[in-house]
Amino acid sequence: xxxxxxxxxxxxxxxxxxxxxxxxxxxxxxxxxxxxxxxxxxxxxxxxxxxxxxxxxxxxxxxxxxxxxxxxxxxxxxxxxxxxxxxxxxxxxxxxxxxxxxxxxxxxxxxxxxxxxxxxxxxxxxxxxxxxxxxxxxxxxxxxxxxxxxxxxxxxxxxxxxxxxxxxxxxxxxxxxxxxxxxxxxxxxxxxxxxxxxxxxxxxxxxxxxxxxxxxxxxxxxxxxxxxxxxxxxxxxxxxxxxxxxxxxxxxxxxxxxxxxxxxxxxxxxxxxxxxxxxxxxxxxxxxxxxxxxxxxxxxxxxxx
Numbered sequence: 001x002x003x004x005x006x007x008x009x010x011x012x013x014x015x016x017x018x019x020x021x022x023x024x025x026x027x028x029x030x031x032x033x034x035x036x037x038x039x040x041x042x043x044x045x046x047x048x049x050x051x052x053x054x055x056x057x058x059x060x061x062x063x064x065x066x067x068x069x070x071x072x073x074x075x076x077x078x079x080x081x082x083x084x085x086x087x088x089x090x091x092x093x094x095x096x097x098x099x100x101x102x103x104x105x106x107x108x109x110x111x112x113x114x115x116x117x118x119x120x121x122x123x124x125x126x127x128x129x130x131x132x133x134x135x136x137x138x139x140x141x142x143x144x145x146x147x148x149x150x151x152x153x154x155x156x157x158x159x160x161x162x163x164x165x166x167x168x169x170x171x172x173x174x175x176x177x178x179x180x181x182x183x184x185x186x187x188x189x190x191x192x193x194x195x196x197x198x199x200x201x202x203x204x205x206x207x208x209x210x211x212x213x214x215x216x217x218x219x220x221x222x223x224x225x226x227x228x229x230x231x232x233x234x235x236x237x238x239x240x241x242x243x244x245x246x247x248x249x250x251x252x253x254x255x256x257x258x259x260x261x262x263x264x265x266x267x268x269x270x271x272x273x274x275x276x277x278x279x280x281x282x283x284x285x286x287x288x289x290x291x292x293x294x295x296x297x298x299x300x301x302x303x304x305x
Contacts, residue, residue, distance in 0.1 A: 034246055034273035036104060042281040044120055049075050049113045054170065056082040057124070064161035071140030074162055075112045077129040078170060079122065089176035089204075089298050090128045090166055091118035092159070094192075096183030096210075096277075098146030106276040108183065110146035117180045117209060120280020121290055128172045132159055134188075148184065148220050149192065156192055156199050163202055176298050180207040182277040187213050189240075190231050191223075200234040205297045207241045207290065209277055212252040214259075225255070232261055239264040239297045241290060245272055245279075266293055 047059040054060050054076055062076040063069075079088065098110020108114060112131035119129060135142045135158050136150030149155055166172040179193045179202070190213035194200045214228025222228075242252055242265055249267040256265060268286055270279060280287055 034271060037272050037274045037276060037278055037282065038105075040282045040284065042278070043283050044123065044281040046116050046119045046281070047077065047124075054078050056080050059129075062162075064158055065165050066161055067142070067158060070142050071138050072133055072135045072142040072144060072158065073112075074133060074158075075115070075129075075131040076166070076170070077119070077124075079125045079127055079129075081125050082128075082171070084171070086171035087173050088126060088128055088171055089178065089294075090130065090163065090172040091121060092163055092177060092179050092202075093118045093129070093131045094134065094179075094181040094185030094188045095131065096181075096185055097148065100183070100275070102275055104274055106274050108276075110184070111144055115182070115185075116277045117182055117207060117280055120277075120287060121180070121207065121294060123291075128166055128170055130162055130166055132162055148218075149188070152192065152195070156195060159192070160199060160202070174202075175302050176204050177202055178205045178207060178294065178298075179203045180209075182209045183211055183275065185209075186211045187218070189213070190228065190235070194231040194234040197234065203238065204302070205239045205241070205294075207243075209243045210245060210275060212242060212255070215251050215255045229259055229261075232256075232259060235261070235263060237262065237264055239266065239293075241266045241268065241293050243268040243270050243286065243290075245270045245274055245276075 050058055050060050052058060052060050056078050057080040059075055059077040061073050063073045093115045095110055095112060095115050096108040098108060100108040112133050115131040122129060133144035134150040134155040136145040163177060167174045179189050181189050186208040189206045189208045193203060193206065213231060214225050217223050242249060244252065249269050253267055256263065268289060270286055272279060
């Protein structure tokens with residue numbers, strides 16, 4: 001009898017434990033890994049940069065006025081539908097930090113020729129596309145800064161000079177200039193793009209992919225939230241498309257909510273593990289959303305900047 005009694009008790013304990021396993025998550029269970037961008041075929045290839053005169057459908061090396069033969073240059077793309085009398089919106093892009101590589105094979109060279117956001121956002125039509133360097137002193141006078149801002153004032157000046165020429169010489173519409181950036185470039189949308197009133201006045205809207213000014217401290221001066229808040233005040237309600245891999249827009253949302261600023265922010269979680277701007281070269285819902293957002297914000301009446 002005792003043996004039968006203990007057998008029933010043991011069976012009852014095992015049944016109870018089995019029920020608890022259904023109610024309590026397994027501590028050893030791992031979250032479902034996020035997919036890799038490589039699992040989605042690309043439908044766009046960014047044009048190679050040529051040493052040639054600007055022409056429709058070509059991406060060429062170019063130097064902003066006043067910077068000729070000074071060791072620094074940017075890339076200029078005229079869309080396939082460009083005409084000499086065109087009046088087209090302009091996508092201006094800054095690259096991420098160079099020397100980056102992660103376990104998934106994502107890399108960044110930190111140079112204008114490595115940028116991809118503007119081409120994917122436009123599909124090569126309807127927009128001028130500039131990819132700009134951050135600049136620092138070099139053996140030929142100046143050189144691209146591979147990490148962070150280089151000489152901040154000179155980087156801003158190169159940007160203003162390049163945007164002005166794109167509008168005056170190549171038919172860019174100064175009322176429809178959109179600032180874009182990936183990683184370092186995303187932080188730069190506010191850190192440099194809103195750094196002072198002169199440069200802040202250039203932009204109609206912003207595309208910020210992966211990281212955002214003020215969310216965390218970085219190894220350069222004025223990366224703290226108090227300084228970022230002063231820059232954010234120059235946004236003045238203009239729209240920003242904020243996208244982050246891994247569904248990670250929560251930290252940026254929290255920072256902007258805590259800032260007390262009112263803004264036209266569109267938050268888009270990107271459900272891939274990659275720290276890469278190559279998502280825009282794929283037919284993804286997020287790319288379609290970006291294109292629809294650009295069409296909307298550029299069609300709206302301009303407001304004071």
